[in-house]
Amino acid sequence: GADVGAPMVSHPLVEMVSFTGSTRVGKMTMAAASASLKKVSMELGGKNGQIVFPDADLEAAADAAVFGGFFNAGECCNAxxxxxVHEAIADDFLGAVKSLADKVRVGDPLDDRTKVGAMISAD
Structure with missing residues (x-):
C-alpha cells in the first residue's frame, strides 16, 4: 500500500521487487518499478505457496502440506x-508427502472414515 509498498518499490536502494497478490496491484507495482528498471517477480492470482527449507521440521511440514491440500477437499481459501521445496530436501520431503497422502481415505462423504469426499470429477 501507500505506506509500505509504494516507498519500497520506488526506493533507489531496492534492486528487485517480488510481489504476490492481485493482478490489479501487480500492474501498479510493475508500473512503479519500471521507472527505475527494477527486476520484478510476480505471482498474480496465485495463492498459498508452502515454502520448505532444509532446516524445517520435515515431518510437520509434510503433515501441514497434506492437511492443507486435502482438508475440505482442498476447497478452502487458505488450502x-x-x-x-529446497532441492537439498526435495526427494525426502516429497516422499514424506506421498506417504501421508496415500493414507488419506477418499470415498463416500457420509462414511465417517472418509477424509476426502465428494469431488468435482473422478480425475
Missing part, C-alpha cells in the same frame, strides 16, 4: 495449492 495449500503448491509446494516450493
Amino acid at each position: 495449500g495449492s503448491r509446494l516450493i
Whole structure:
C-alpha cells in the first residue's frame, strides 16, 4: 500500500521487487518499478505457496502440506495449492508427502472414515 509498498518499490536502494497478490496491484507495482528498471517477480492470482527449507521440521511440514491440500477437499481459501521445496530436501520431503497422502481415505462423504469426499470429477 501507500505506506509500505509504494516507498519500497520506488526506493533507489531496492534492486528487485517480488510481489504476490492481485493482478490489479501487480500492474501498479510493475508500473512503479519500471521507472527505475527494477527486476520484478510476480505471482498474480496465485495463492498459498508452502515454502520448505532444509532446516524445517520435515515431518510437520509434510503433515501441514497434506492437511492443507486435502482438508475440505482442498476447497478452502487458505488450502495449500503448491509446494516450493529446497532441492537439498526435495526427494525426502516429497516422499514424506506421498506417504501421508496415500493414507488419506477418499470415498463416500457420509462414511465417517472418509477424509476426502465428494469431488468435482473422478480425475
